[in-house]
Amino acid sequence: MPSKAEKLLEQMRNSKSNWKRGDLDKLYEGFGFIISHGGSHDIVKHPNFPQLRTTLPRHRELAKGYVEFAVKLIDQLLELQKGSEG
Amino acid sequence: MKQLLFLAADYANITGDGKLNVMGIFNDINSFEFPARQPSMHLVAKLGAELGEYGQTRKFAVKLLDEDGNQIMDISGQFQVPKGEKGRKPEVNIVLALKDVVFPKPGIYQFVILVDQDYKGELSLYVNQIDTPKPVEE
Numbered sequence: 001m002p003s004k005a006e007k008l009l010e011q012m013r014n015s016k017s018n019w020k021r022g023d024l025d026k027l028y029e030g031f032g033f034i035i036s037h038g039g040s041h042d043i044v045k046h047p048n049f050p051q052l053r054t055t056l057p058r059h060r061e062l063a064k065g066y067v068e069f070a071v072k073l074i075d076q077l078l079e080l081q082k083g084s085e086g
Numbered sequence: 087m088k089q090l091l092f093l094a095a096d097y098a099n100i101t102g103d104g105k106l107n108v109m110g111i112f113n114d115i116n117s118f119e120f121p122a123r124q125p126s127m128h129l130v131a132k133l134g135a136e137l138g139e140y141g142q143t144r145k146f147a148v149k150l151l152d153e154d155g156n157q158i159m160d161i162s163g164q165f166q167v168p169k170g171e172k173g174r175k176p177e178v179n180i181v182l183a184l185k186d187v188v189f190p191k192p193g194i195y196q197f198v199i200l201v202d203q204d205y206k207g208e209l210s211l212y213v214n215q216i217d218t219p220k221p222v223e224e
Contacts, residue, residue: 039152055155063200
């Protein structure tokens with residue numbers, strides 16, 4: 001059964017618009033990313049794959065580009081996890 | 087707009103007939119001491135227009151963030167999206183010549199490009215501290 005984060009990923013894959021910052025936090029954290037409060041932006045990092053990192057603005061409403069990038073970043077994570085399992 | 091290219095280079099320009107010249111693409115800056123000053127660098131972005139954007143004016147911004155999420159630079163401007171002709175998707179080249187960018191400490195810095203406040207992509211720049219060369223003993 002897919003997890004909440006997996007369901008969210010599929011929903012965001014289907015529609016990139018009208019998501020809130022909190023939804024993106026749930027997505028990232030559901031896939032093991034750590035979000036830390038930065039100076040003017042927040043930092044998103046994956047503890048096992050330091051190359052997977054990005055920054056997020058602190059707006060409640062999110063432009064769709066942030067959602068598109070989150071989906072790409074998680075796809076990269078899934079590829080890396082598949083590679084490290086094999 | 088879609089980001090097709092976003093990179094840092096020693097030099098870049100756009101010729102009169104629209105060709106994009108880029109020399110010395112890099113992702114690392116090495117310095118003996120901090121704050122480190124990069125006397126000259128060029129940021130190059132190529133953006134592809136989508137239907138409905140042809141002929142419109144768009145605002146862009148490039149932000150430089152340090153590893154702790156502090157914004158250390160913000161550049162903005164605007165461009166005109168060309169009209170699509172002969173079934174061709176228009177593209178926009180942006181070259182920003184940056185002088186004396188100061189990196190306060192070593193770490194991973196990110197340039198983020200936004201068009202009309204929407205995220206289009208980012209570029210990581212690794213700023214490294216290197217050891218001062220020791221004088222050769224005779």
